[in-house]
Amino acid sequence: MAAxxxxxxxxxxxxxxxxxxxxxxxxxxxxxxxxxxxxPDGRGSRADEAKPPFVIxxxxxxxxxxxxxxxxxxxxxxxxxxxxARMQGHPTLFLPGVDxxxxxxxxxxxxxxxxxxxxxxxxxxxxxxxxMWKFVKETRDVIADQQRRLGISADWGRLRFTMDExxxxxxxxxxxxxxxxxxxxxxxxxxxxxxxxxTSLSDLEVxxxxxxxxxxxxxxxxxxxxxxxxxxxxxxVATTRPETILGDTAVAVHPEDPRYTAAVGRSVLIPFxxxxxxxxxxDVVQRxxxxxxxxxxxxxxxxxxxxxxxxxxxxxxxxxxxxxxxENGADLAGxxxxxxxxxxxxxxxxxxxxxxxxxxxxxxxxxxxxxxxVEPRLKTQWFVKTRPMADKAMAAVREGRTEFVPPRFTxxxxxxxxxxxxxxxxxxxxxxxxxxxxxxxxxxxxxxDAVDGPESCAVCGRPASEMRQEEDIFDTxxxxxxxxxxxxxxxxxxxxLERYYPTSVMETGYDIxxxxxxxxxxxxxxxxxxxxxxxxxxxxxxxxxxxxxxxxTKGNVVDPLSVIYESGADALRFALIHGSAAGSxxxxxxxxxxxxxxxxxxxxxxxxxVTSTRPAExxxxxxxGLPDAAxxxxxxxxxxxxxxxxxxxxxxxxxxxxxxEVARLLYDAIWSEYCDWYLELAKVTLSAESESSQRxxxxxxTLVWV
RNA sequence: GGGCGGUUAGCUCAGUUGGUCAGAGCGUCUCGUUUACACCGAGAAUGUCGGGGGUUCGAGUCCCUCACCGCCCACCA
Numbered sequence: 090m091a092a093x094x095x096x097x098x099x100x101x102x103x104x105x106x107x108x109x110x111x112x113x114x115x116x117x118x119x120x121x122x123x124x125x126x127x128x129p130d131g132r133g134s135r136a137d138e139a140k141p142p143f144v145i146x147x148x149x150x151x152x153x154x155x156x157x158x159x160x161x162x163x164x165x166x167x168x169x170x171x172x173x174a175r176m177q178g179h180p181t182l183f184l185p186g187v188d189x190x191x192x193x194x195x196x197x198x199x200x201x202x203x204x205x206x207x208x209x210x211x212x213x214x215x216x217x218x219x220x221m222w223k224f225v226k227e228t229r230d231v232i233a234d235q236q237r238r239l240g241i242s243a244d245w246g247r248l249r250f251t252m253d254e255x256x257x258x259x260x261x262x263x264x265x266x267x268x269x270x271x272x273x274x275x276x277x278x279x280x281x282x283x284x285x286x287x288t289s290l291s292d293l294e295v296x297x298x299x300x301x302x303x304x305x306x307x308x309x310x311x312x313x314x315x316x317x318x319x320x321x322x323x324x325x326v327a328t329t330r331p332e333t334i335l336g337d338t339a340v341a342v343h344p345e346d347p348r349y350t351a352a353v354g355r356s357v358l359i360p361f362x363x364x365x366x367x368x369x370x371x372d373v374v375q376r377x378x379x380x381x382x383x384x385x386x387x388x389x390x391x392x393x394x395x396x397x398x399x400x401x402x403x404x405x406x407x408x409x410x411x412x413x414x415x416e417n418g419a420d421l422a423g424x425x426x427x428x429x430x431x432x433x434x435x436x437x438x439x440x441x442x443x444x445x446x447x448x449x450x451x452x453x454x455x456x457x458x459x460x461x462x463v464e465p466r467l468k469t470q471w472f473v474k475t476r477p478m479a480d481k482a483m484a485a486v487r488e489g490r491t492e493f494v495p496p497r498f499t500x501x502x503x504x505x506x507x508x509x510x511x512x513x514x515x516x517x518x519x520x521x522x523x524x525x526x527x528x529x530x531x532x533x534x535x536x537x538d539a540v541d542g543p544e545s546c547a548v549c550g551r552p553a554s555e556m557r558q559e560e561d562i563f564d565t566x567x568x569x570x571x572x573x574x575x576x577x578x579x580x581x582x583x584x585x586l587e588r589y590y591p592t593s594v595m596e597t598g599y600d601i602x603x604x605x606x607x608x609x610x611x612x613x614x615x616x617x618x619x620x621x622x623x624x625x626x627x628x629x630x631x632x633x634x635x636x637x638x639x640x641x642t643k644g645n646v647v648d649p650l651s652v653i654y655e656s657g658a659d660a661l662r663f664a665l666i667h668g669s670a671a672g673s674x675x676x677x678x679x680x681x682x683x684x685x686x687x688x689x690x691x692x693x694x695x696x697x698x699v700t701s702t703r704p705a706e707x708x709x710x711x712x713x714g715l716p717d718a719a720x721x722x723x724x725x726x727x728x729x730x731x732x733x734x735x736x737x738x739x740x741x742x743x744x745x746x747x748x749x750e751v752a753r754l755l756y757d758a759i760w761s762e763y764c765d766w767y768l769e770l771a772k773v774t775l776s777a778e779s780e781s782s783q784r785x786x787x788x789x790x791t792l793v794w795v
Numbered sequence: 796g797g798g799c800g801g802u803u804a805g806c807u808c809a810g811u812u813g814g815u816c817a818g819a820g821c822g823u824c825u826c827g828u829u830u831a832c833a834c835c836g837a838g839a840a841u842g843u844c845g846g847g848g849g850u851u852c853g854a855g856u857c858c859c860u861c862a863c864c865g866c867c868c869a870c871c872a
Contacts, residue, residue: 106832106834107832107834108832279870297868297869304872326872328872329872330872341872373871374872378871378872379872383871383872384872385872386872390870392870392871392872395870449872497799500799501799501868504867505868508869599866599867602867603867603868634806634807636864636865667820668808672800673800673801674800675807676807676808678807680806680807680821680822681807681821683821683834684821686834687832687834687835688834690832690835691831691832691835693831693832694831694832694834694835695831695832697832698831699831701831702831745811747811749809750809753809753819757819764832765837768831769830772831
């Protein structure tokens with residue numbers, strides 16, 4: 090001892106006491122890539138081909154988005170499952186991807202070209218899309234690279250993009266199939282229109298927003314036989330949207346309302362547009378609401394449209410695509426919706442036709458992206474009939490072919506599926522998959538899944554040269570809905586599709602069950618005849634330490650890239666996993682990240698201790714097995730027993746998708762048992778001169794083994 | 796209007812078949828550093844497990860009810 094007071098510390102120089110994660114991690118990641126261990130069929134794969142494959146298709150992040158904490162969580166949870174399966178010898182495919190995010194990407198590009206003095210219209214469709222491709226080719230690499238910084242073990246050779254040719258082919262083929270099956274149809278319906286983005290939206294993209302509005306009670310004048318308004322004979326209607334008065338084509342009352350029996354059959358004059366419309370009786374009218382009489386505007390309200398159709402009323406659209414009053418609004422044409430409302434209310438008041446205005450609690454629909462008030466408008470669009478597909482998707486869950494983790498989301502899923510409406514898949518945007526429908530001069534529809542479109546009209550046989558393709562593109566979620574199989578080569582029956590489909594786990598956030606999970610299940614069941622995944626694991630949202638939503642404007646975001654730079658991907662990943670429970674939100678802040686970083690440092694130092702105390706008798710790098718049982722002392726028996734139990738508990742937690750519990754078990758076992766107790770006990774043995782070298786060796790081997 | 800989740804130590808939370816489950820991390824207090832790690836170690840304090848009722852030999856753990864917080868869904872002017 091005197092000669093060498095620190096006999097075991099002569100190898101520490103290459104492992105500094107404070108772990109420098111950023112350097113070590115990138116080096117190791119490069120080694121993994123070089124060894125080609127991520128792909129199931131890679132050079133370095135040790136997959137046991139006899140075992141069933143384990144497959145996760147990654148939820149593709151938006152091509153234009155920077156990596157945020159939600160991506161870090163989703164990727165980490167996926168990687169945890171993937172690495173475990175791989176270590177257990179399953180042929181394991183973790184297929185990464187990027188989503189083209191049509192409306193979000195256009196939003197970003199519009200801002201960029203604005204700085205170049207251009208607009209969407211000044212460029213035109215073709216040049217705009219060229220510009221978009223140039224842009225996304227850059228950002229696509231950025232987002233994929235950021236994913237790699239997280240350390241996920243995805244098969245980068247199979248990286249897919251929802252706008253690549255494989256995806257395009259799948260989209261065309263899927264749509265043709267749905268069309269041939271009678272599930273895709275073109276029709277004129279009242280759809281959700283966002284005047285800001287100037288496109289239609291699906292019901293899901295409309296956010297119901299509670300608002301205190303106003304209920305205006307407006308007097309409409311009855312007319313005489315000549316159609317002239319009678320100054321003293323009026324009927325009062327209640328409306329929250331006076332600007333739609335311009336499109337009124339009737340006033341409705343309840344057939345059994347004694348107040349209005351005399352009014353039914355008479356006519357009233359619609360102000361501003363001087364249109365004479367009938368007073369009709371219909372039992373949709375609720376007598377106790379407002380004045381008991383309601384204006385009917387079929388072009389701008391779902392209920393009114395139905396009423397109008399029952400009574401054969403005309404449909405008068407009074408709005409333009411950008412939310413102004415159109416030529417049907419007489420003098421008010423050209424005004425914005427808001428300005429028109431103000432003018433109308435003021436004018437009515439001036440005329441003495443505004444009976445009263447009372448505050449009214451109501452719910453208005455706003456655009457998920459732009460926050461504009463969504464306008465119900467009558468438009469011709471493409472729809473997908475969802476009922477038959479929803480029934481199949483529900484059957485998959487009932488039959489246990491797909492299960493939700495946590496199970497309570499099963500009910501959420503069923504509630505939505507049971508009340509599902511047809512899906513408007515048309516978007517009046519440019520960036521995305523253009524709907525593969527062609528129209529001949531007679532407006533015959535031909536849907537084609539060929540790359541170059543149809544050769545001739547399917548109805549009248551006119552040549553393709555006389556046909557024009559649909560201008561609209563698909564809702565982004567249409568191509569995303571094909572993701573679990575389009576990425577594997579579908580509709581071609583590729584070896585990948587045969588081997589890796591259906592996939593094992595779809596891991597994603599509970600916030601996109603309807604947007605995405607439900608669509609994948611419907612399309613997967615219908616198009617491939619199989620449920621696209623066995624398990625849907627839903628993670629929660631990552632919130633700030635006070636439970637608030639993380640947002641750039643609030644400045645409370647945890648930027649995964651800076652955490653990785655400062656503390657390492659492992660620290661970030663461990664913090665996220667440690668705090669995660671299926672379906673539950675978690676709060677993340679500096680405290681939890683510090684704790685996680687400390688744990689990683691603890692691991693580093695334990696390894697540093699172990700490598701530095703390697704007994705001189707052991708040389709070379711041969712893999713070590715369990716030490717000879719005869720040489721073990723009580724401490725060794727204890728820690729080996731604890732390790733075995735921890736493994737059991739971890740296995741159980743894994744099988745129940747309790748990843749947070751797994752992290753906690755490992756944390757406690759490593760820190761409180763291995764480091765705090767066994768390592769300290771081992772020091773005594775290793776440094777005691779009275780101990781035999783065999784004992785020292787066994788002790789050290791125990792350290793390594795555990 | 797319907798549905799779901801939450802309410803456990805000062806803070807954030809774990810506690811999934813009812814019986815060493817009253818716990819962890821952070822924070823606080825005391826002590827400790829030629830020791831793998833101060834991004835550390837040893838030790839300490841703090842809880843009527845939201846309120847009330849019930850089932851049971853026994854309940855954070857099951858049932859009923861109330862309160863508050865949060866989320867999702869919803870075409871009624």
